[in-house]
Amino acid sequence: MSMDEDLIKDNAMQRARAAQYVLSAVGIDFSYENGYKVFENVNIDVGQNEFVAIVGPSGIGKSTLLRILGGFLKPDRGMVYLFGRPIVRPTPDIILIHQSIVTFPWLTALENVMLSLKVRNVSDDEAEKAARNALEMVGLQGFEDLYPKEMSGGMRQRVAIARALAASPLVFLMDEPFAHLDELTAEGLRQDIYNILFSPDTPLKGVVLVSHNLTEVVELADEIYVLNNVPATVVGKVHVDLPRPRNPRSEEFNQILDALYNYLTPPKVRKL
Numbered sequence: 001m002s003m004d005e006d007l008i009k010d011n012a013m014q015r016a017r018a019a020q021y022v023l024s025a026v027g028i029d030f031s032y033e034n035g036y037k038v039f040e041n042v043n044i045d046v047g048q049n050e051f052v053a054i055v056g057p058s059g060i061g062k063s064t065l066l067r068i069l070g071g072f073l074k075p076d077r078g079m080v081y082l083f084g085r086p087i088v089r090p091t092p093d094i095i096l097i098h099q100s101i102v103t104f105p106w107l108t109a110l111e112n113v114m115l116s117l118k119v120r121n122v123s124d125d126e127a128e129k130a131a132r133n134a135l136e137m138v139g140l141q142g143f144e145d146l147y148p149k150e151m152s153g154g155m156r157q158r159v160a161i162a163r164a165l166a167a168s169p170l171v172f173l174m175d176e177p178f179a180h181l182d183e184l185t186a187e188g189l190r191q192d193i194y195n196i197l198f199s200p201d202t203p204l205k206g207v208v209l210v211s212h213n214l215t216e217v218v219e220l221a222d223e224i225y226v227l228n229n230v231p232a233t234v235v236g237k238v239h240v241d242l243p244r245p246r247n248p249r250s251e252e253f254n255q256i257l258d259a260l261y262n263y264l265t266p267p268k269v270r271k272l
């Protein structure tokens with residue numbers, strides 16, 4: 001068999017395997033244009049209705065990885081698949097939610113959510129119905145006519161989530177979505193978010209959360225990938241099989257936290 005035939009066979013097998021997952025990143029290498037190599041052979045799988053978290057030291061490449069998973073950055077090697085379909089550019093099926101809470105101050109909650117539907121070919125009535133539905137899902141029924149300045153940070157973040165949900169994506173990529181919230185508000189949203197995202201009313205099939213808060217990821221995730229070293233690779237994968245809501249004071253919870261800490265020893269700097 002020639003090398004080309006080998007490659008084609010490999011890709012077909014890779015694609016067939018990837019088709020079993022909602023999102024699958026296979027053998028990702030990535031360097032920025034200045035030559036800084038961020039990743040070497042990173043593999044991530046997101047199964048059906050799975051909440052996956054990615055943790056790692058600051059600067060290791062978590063945000064970069066989300067941008068690769070969303071098709072916003074092209075890996076130098078490797079491929080990202082959505083249900084086995086190669087992702088080579090951004091798609092409305094995958095939505096990236098950034099840390100900063102982006103709501104438009106001159107629009108009400110309802111108008112903010114309707115914004116994501118205006119670009120689609122739907123009537124105003126349909127857009128309003130879908131937006132009201134999304135606001136109800138995030139617990140903001142009755143607050144449709146408030147402007148962002150009349151809302152708390154947690155409510156504004158819920159509006160941003162509703163806007164993302166209204167666009168009917170299959171995958172949510174979330175970059176530190178609780179980072180700018182005070183701890184009590186963050187805890188309230190953390191307690192709700194799993195049920196919101198995986199409620200039967202949403203089309204979502206998978207979630208990837210990037211966070212530096214280990215307690216937060218053990219509270220939320222089914223599967224936790226740990227990135228470490230330079231260039232970064234997956235140094236550990238921890239499955240969390242605790243019933244929800246999870247108790248951060250329980251012994252099992254703390255055993256999982258310990259396992260994560262063990263993987264997060266200082267990154268080894270590559271020798272030149």
Ligand SMILES: Nc1ncnc2c1ncn2[C@@H]1O[C@H](COP(=O)(O)OP(=O)(O)OP(=O)(O)O)[C@@H](O)[C@H]1O
Nearest residue numbers: 032033034036038057058059060061062063064065
């Ligand atoms: N446009 C760029 N060009 C060159 N290097 C970059 C660029 N963007 C990020 N980097 C570098 O790539 C590495 C990964 O950055 P990234 O923001 O993905 O890390 P992170 O794990 O999300 O960090 P943090 O936890 O601090 O948010 C960092 O060393 C960063 O300095």
